Amino acid sequence: MQWSDEGVILSVKPHGETAAVAEIFTRMHGRHLGLVHGGRSRKLRPVLQMGNHIELVWKARLAEHLGQLSLELRKGYAGQAMEDPLTLAGLSSLCTLARLLPERDPHPGLYEITLFVLSYLDDAHVWPALMVRWEIALLDELGFGLDLSSCAATGARENLIYVSPKSGRAASAEAGAPYKDKLLSLPAFLAPGTNGGRGGAATDADVLAGLALTEHFLMSRVLNPREEALPEARSRFKELFARRVNAENA
Numbered sequence: 300m301q302w303s304d305e306g307v308i309l310s311v312k313p314h315g316e317t318a319a320v321a322e323i324f325t326r327m328h329g330r331h332l333g334l335v336h337g338g339r340s341r342k343l344r345p346v347l348q349m350g351n352h353i354e355l356v357w358k359a360r361l362a363e364h365l366g367q368l369s370l371e372l373r374k375g376y377a378g379q380a381m382e383d384p385l386t387l388a389g390l391s392s393l394c395t396l397a398r399l400l401p402e403r404d405p406h407p408g409l410y411e412i413t414l415f416v417l418s419y420l421d422d423a424h425v426w427p428a429l430m431v432r433w434e435i436a437l438l439d440e441l442g443f444g445l446d447l448s449s450c451a452a453t454g455a456r457e458n459l460i461y462v463s464p465k466s467g468r469a470a471s472a473e474a475g476a477p478y479k480d481k482l483l484s485l486p487a488f489l490a491p492g493t494n495g496g497r498g499g500a501a502t503d504a505d506v507l508a509g510l511a512l513t514e515h516f517l518m519s520r521v522l523n524p525r526e527e528a529l530p531e532a533r534s535r536f537k538e539l540f541a542r543r544v545n546a547e548n549a
Contacts, residue, residue, distance in 0.1 A: 302328065304325040305325065306410075308323055323368075349390065351373075352414065388536040389420075393416065400440065463482060486505035488501035488505050
């Protein structure tokens, strides 16, 4: 069998002397692996870099086989990210977290969001906030979506500033006040932006609060049940972003 698709490279591992096994988040076929003959060659090494956007053809005798991949570069995001440690850490975090998706399970909506985030990697004022939104979308695709649309206690859509660490639902300032020490912060840019809601552009403090929010639910709902730790790439991304914010505010 054979199919063609596009995708983003998540990881690459050597196989034998000259080949490589590539793990790719494809648009229509989900997270998929395949063998790339000559994947360690001078010609293909620049293509087989984490985060690159590629066109691919997958072939195998049976669907359950690893299969063989032929591919060509569409957009080289990896080289762009190499110029800045924070951007590289963010790209590594995205690709590593995407590997939490079930193998061969299509997630075209998240794939589109992934390409949108990658398209802004050259704008440091935009892409970190998009990463927070991407992680929220990932949680949703994994079946652990957050409900930030209204207050869990009152149904209000205004002045939402908290999130319950248990239910993943938003809470207003008034309803959450008695429990504020136990609640997570809801950044303004993630709150509803209509009918008097907060919304608006994300500040650096908002992004840090957003990363803390998504990290809590990634750990409690996805990683802890699997007995896995938070990926080092994700921890490094948050650490470098916090360090840059502190340096700019010093």
